[in-house]
Amino acid sequence: MGMSASQARFLTLTARKTNVEYEGQQINQQRTTLSNESANYYSQLTSMAVPIPPSSADYTKVTYTFENGTEKNTVTSIVATKTTKDDGIYMLNYVQEIPADSMVVNGTNVISKANGGYYIGKVQLQKAQDLEGTKTVDDEDVPFTKGIIIIADDDENDHSDDKDNIYIKESAARRHFTDGGVPVEVANQYSASQLQAKLLVENQYRALAAEKYSQKDWYVRYIQNSASGNYEPVFYNKAEVENIDYNEKTTLSLGGIRAYMFGQTTESTEIKNAHALVEKDASGRYQALYIYSDEKHTSGTRYELTTITETDDNAYNDAMNQYYYDKAIYDQKVEEVNAKIGVIQVQDKNLELKLKQLDTEENAISTEMDAVKKVISKNVESSFKTFNA
Numbered sequence: 001m002g003m004s005a006s007q008a009r010f011l012t013l014t015a016r017k018t019n020v021e022y023e024g025q026q027i028n029q030q031r032t033t034l035s036n037e038s039a040n041y042y043s044q045l046t047s048m049a050v051p052i053p054p055s056s057a058d059y060t061k062v063t064y065t066f067e068n069g070t071e072k073n074t075v076t077s078i079v080a081t082k083t084t085k086d087d088g089i090y091m092l093n094y095v096q097e098i099p100a101d102s103m104v105v106n107g108t109n110v111i112s113k114a115n116g117g118y119y120i121g122k123v124q125l126q127k128a129q130d131l132e133g134t135k136t137v138d139d140e141d142v143p144f145t146k147g148i149i150i151i152a153d154d155d156e157n158d159h160s161d162d163k164d165n166i167y168i169k170e171s172a173a174r175r176h177f178t179d180g181g182v183p184v185e186v187a188n189q190y191s192a193s194q195l196q197a198k199l200l201v202e203n204q205y206r207a208l209a210a211e212k213y214s215q216k217d218w219y220v221r222y223i224q225n226s227a228s229g230n231y232e233p234v235f236y237n238k239a240e241v242e243n244i245d246y247n248e249k250t251t252l253s254l255g256g257i258r259a260y261m262f263g264q265t266t267e268s269t270e271i272k273n274a275h276a277l278v279e280k281d282a283s284g285r286y287q288a289l290y291i292y293s294d295e296k297h298t299s300g301t302r303y304e305l306t307t308i309t310e311t312d313d314n315a316y317n318d319a320m321n322q323y324y325y326d327k328a329i330y331d332q333k334v335e336e337v338n339a340k341i342g343v344i345q346v347q348d349k350n351l352e353l354k355l356k357q358l359d360t361e362e363n364a365i366s367t368e369m370d371a372v373k374k375v376i377s378k379n380v381e382s383s384f385k386t387f388n389a
Helices: 005-046 171-178 192-213 237-243 313-388
Strands: 062-067 069-082 089-109 112-113 117-120 133-137 140-144 147-154 165-169 218-222 231-237 257-280 286-292 302-304 308-312
Touching: 005 313, 062 302, 069 257, 069 286, 089 192, 089 231, 089 286, 165 171, 171 192, 192 218, 192 231, 192 257, 218 237, 231 237, 237 257
Parallel strands: 147 165
Antiparallel strands: 062 069, 062 308, 069 089, 089 257, 112 117, 133 140, 218 231, 231 257, 257 286, 286 302
16 A cells, blocks of 8 residues: 555544544433433432322221210310319310200102192191191181190080180091091091090190291191001191192192101200319220319219220221322323333433444544554655665
């Protein structure tokens, strides 16, 4: 190879080596960018909140109760005071629940309107007995006053002048029940005293409903109690019955009308800042209270405590469902980030392979350049020897 050819070859190799080094720098820059992207994705993973399953203990509470006859008392708080260490007396707050007779809502009924009356099925609603004032019985105005209900035979004289008693004709009383839902064969078996008792009960229930719901006039029908077999009154607010809209074709009420029956409700009263001694068992759980009845703490009553552990299953299940949802979202995001990291790793692997190829190529170029340098060196040496000769 001549001098000029060797020089040209060397320059070509030098340019080629420079180009390979530049490509290597570009690849390293790309790998650095990919590394930064990968670091960002890993940072996202570490910053994501990992869902934690709920603990049933968070939805479980211990409640202490004690009873005083029919009263049920639920402790809401037992608070120590400044003097508790010295006298052992705590401030006690509790809710007192007392059962009370009342008229309660017992579902709804669809009522039909026909022939000037109101019906449930084939039973016509009757006007509930109001044994006070003036009522029409057997087409006769008989004044009713507070007093003893007396069922009079149909052939007896009118007792309207007697203001101390309430007289109702027996046939009218019996028809009140048969028209109101009591089977005829059952109503015919009622004695005069039984009719009186049932009318009195109906009047008492009507009075309870009138007082509680501020409505004096009521309709009534009788249904059979499946447990006792007795026929019991069910009441309907007269204003609700008469003011609701009825379908002209079907004669049915456009909606249900509330039915009221005799039952029990609970009246709650919160007792605050009562003074009490507290007895605990070996585990520290409360087992009895001694509640003082006077401010001087000289007398009181001891009550055994009942411990009730209650778990709000509905709230716990809701929390668990939320956990499953959050976990599914979390897993989905983790998979998405891992997939992106996987793509970056593949790209980085390809760049690494390309960089190795460039490195191999650069080594080959360097080797060839060393060989060309030797040829050039020999050519130079040979040329100087010629001129020196």
